Amino acid sequence: MNRLLMAGKTALVSGGSNGIARAQAELFASEGAKVVIGDIDDVAGEQVAADIRKAGGSALYVHLDVSSERSWVSAVATAMDAFGGLTTLLNTAGIYRMASIDDESPEGFLRMATVNQLGVLLGMKSALPALRASGNGAILNMASAAAVRVYPEQIAYSASKAAVKLMSQTAANENGRFGVRVNSIYPGPVKTGMLKDATREVLDAALSTMPLGRMATPEDIAYGSLYLCSDLAINVTGAELAIDGGLLTR
Amino acid sequence: MTMKDKVAIVTGGGTGLGAAVCIGLAERGARVVINYSRSADEAEATAQLCRERGAEAITVAADVGDDAACRNLVQTAVEKWGRLDVLINNAGRTKFAAPNDLDALSADDFLDIYRINVVGAYQMIRASAPHFRSNGFGAVVNVSSLGGLIGIGTSMAYACSKGALNTMTLFFARSLGPEIRVNAVCPGFMATRWFSDPLGEAGLQELIEDQERLTPLRRAGTPEDIAKAIIFLADEGSEHITGITLISDAGMHLGTLPDVKRN
Numbered sequence: 001m002n003r004l005l006m007a008g009k010t011a012l013v014s015g016g017s018n019g020i021a022r023a024q025a026e027l028f029a030s031e032g033a034k035v036v037i038g039d040i041d042d043v044a045g046e047q048v049a050a051d052i053r054k055a056g057g058s059a060l061y062v063h064l065d066v067s068s069e070r071s072w073v074s075a076v077a078t079a080m081d082a083f084g085g086l087t088t089l090l091n092t093a094g095i096y097r098m099a100s101i102d103d104e105s106p107e108g109f110l111r112m113a114t115v116n117q118l119g120v121l122l123g124m125k126s127a128l129p130a131l132r133a134s135g136n137g138a139i140l141n142m143a144s145a146a147a148v149r150v151y152p153e154q155i156a157y158s159a160s161k162a163a164v165k166l167m168s169q170t171a172a173n174e175n176g177r178f179g180v181r182v183n184s185i186y187p188g189p190v191k192t193g194m195l196k197d198a199t200r201e202v203l204d205a206a207l208s209t210m211p212l213g214r215m216a217t218p219e220d221i222a223y224g225s226l227y228l229c230s231d232l233a234i235n236v237t238g239a240e241l242a243i244d245g246g247l248l249t250r
Numbered sequence: 251m252t253m254k255d256k257v258a259i260v261t262g263g264g265t266g267l268g269a270a271v272c273i274g275l276a277e278r279g280a281r282v283v284i285n286y287s288r289s290a291d292e293a294e295a296t297a298q299l300c301r302e303r304g305a306e307a308i309t310v311a312a313d314v315g316d317d318a319a320c321r322n323l324v325q326t327a328v329e330k331w332g333r334l335d336v337l338i339n340n341a342g343r344t345k346f347a348a349p350n351d352l353d354a355l356s357a358d359d360f361l362d363i364y365r366i367n368v369v370g371a372y373q374m375i376r377a378s379a380p381h382f383r384s385n386g387f388g389a390v391v392n393v394s395s396l397g398g399l400i401g402i403g404t405s406m407a408y409a410c411s412k413g414a415l416n417t418m419t420l421f422f423a424r425s426l427g428p429e430i431r432v433n434a435v436c437p438g439f440m441a442t443r444w445f446s447d448p449l450g451e452a453g454l455q456e457l458i459e460d461q462e463r464l465t466p467l468r469r470a471g472t473p474e475d476i477a478k479a480i481i482f483l484a485d486e487g488s489e490h491i492t493g494i495t496l497i498s499d500a501g502m503h504l505g506t507l508p509d510v511k512r513n
Contacts, residue, residue: 248493
């Protein structure tokens with residue numbers, strides 16, 4: 001079992017400058033994937049790519065604004081030019097902000113939908129021709145436990161992630177016959193910068209109900225991502241994988 | 251994904267999916283306890299395949315519906331290797347019954363199926379839990395079915411038993427954490443003697459062709475596919491996953507879309 005799980009594959013990772021997406025990029029590269037890191041944080045993204053190359057992997061950074069179709073088309077083209085194809089898309093970039101219904105604004109709601117929901121649509125739309133052409137493609141979209149359970153003061157976030165859940169399954173059903181699998185992951189609280197605006201009360205309430213009683217690390221999420229994007233999961237599409245310490249058992 | 255020196259019990263491990271799980275665990279370095287109830291020769295053949303992959307393996311007879319046999323099975327593993335890390339509740343039973351034939355299943359048919367698929371899994375987890383706790387960790391994977399989520403399968407009694415197993419998975423995930431993780435894999439279809447024994451090779455072939463025509467991936471699942479999902483959940487890399495039902499079904503649960511053209 002020494003064969004690398006992502007040998008021969010090329011993955012485009014949105015949000016790869018930090019957090020979960022960075023852990024995905026690093027793990028996939030260590031398993032033999034060529035990795036294209038897309039983000040708006042150019043300095044951090046270049047550093048992640050350089051670190052992966054220093055560790056012996058293949059990686060490059062591309063500026064990617066997930067809310068811009070032109071930016072996606074350019075990122076996919078960069079991946080194709082550099083590595084000769086694209087097999088894997090990780091739609092991991094996302095934003096989080098707490099706001100109750102009373103506090104949410106039209107602008108705030110649309111901003112969340114633009115990054116978390118439209119960003120996933122544009123990523124899939126831009127990458128699918130290349131993924132289909134690869135003959136064995138995989139998309140992994142980052143949903144959230146908040147896509148399937150009610151948590152306080154995050155109506156826009158929950159709605160955007162619920163959209164990701166059904167967009168993933170729609171894409172899975174439409175594209176399975178063309179050799180592309182589409183799955184989604186449902187993290188609970190993860191130790192990343194994205195949760196810096198979550199209140200201590202909300203995090204503690206979640207942790208107290210989780211059978212495993214701890215926050216996830218980005219590496220926990222990356223490991224499940226590796227399973228779903230590798231050929232180990234060749235029979236798996238439309239799956240919803242919770243990596244949440246059991247949060248969703250409540 | 252390494253399971254080096256982990257000790258794993260696979261119930262119903264001699265044939266079909268169970269054998270594929272045993273071989274997959276052996277390839278990752280685990281020590282495998284292959285349980286069987288009737289298939290002694292097949293279990294020994296599977297043990298040999300594990301040994302050829304450089305792993306240690308033993309076979310143990312036990313009817314998982316019998317609590318004393320479950321305790322003996324676990325005790326045998328612990329006496330042999332001093333620990334227990336992984337339990338794969340794979341042993342299962344069904345009775346084929348047409349969905350519209352309400353007289354095809356008796357009360358005893360239900361109870362026979364529940365005795366293995368539900369009570370057997372419970373008894374194995376109960377017997378294993380003290381050893382997992384003394385390790386500080388343990389992973390249980392219940393082999394369930396898509397039928398237990400959406401109400402399909404070889405019979406009503408079977409689908410109901412797998413629904414119960416999915417519920418047990420949730421219940422145990424909450425009550426046995428944080429030391430013990432409990433998850434389930436829900437296969438859609440896989441080509442094994444489960445179907446060819448009652449339906450013949452031609453019957454199995456027909457089911458395979460249905461899968462290749464109707465599932466989103468246009469694919470019929472194999473025992474090796476499902477074994478990989480099971481091993482993923484048993485692996486330490488999945489240490490933040492508990493209480494889930496992972497579907498591996500070539501997308502069957504999504505339904506069949508009409509054909510569309512796509513470049």
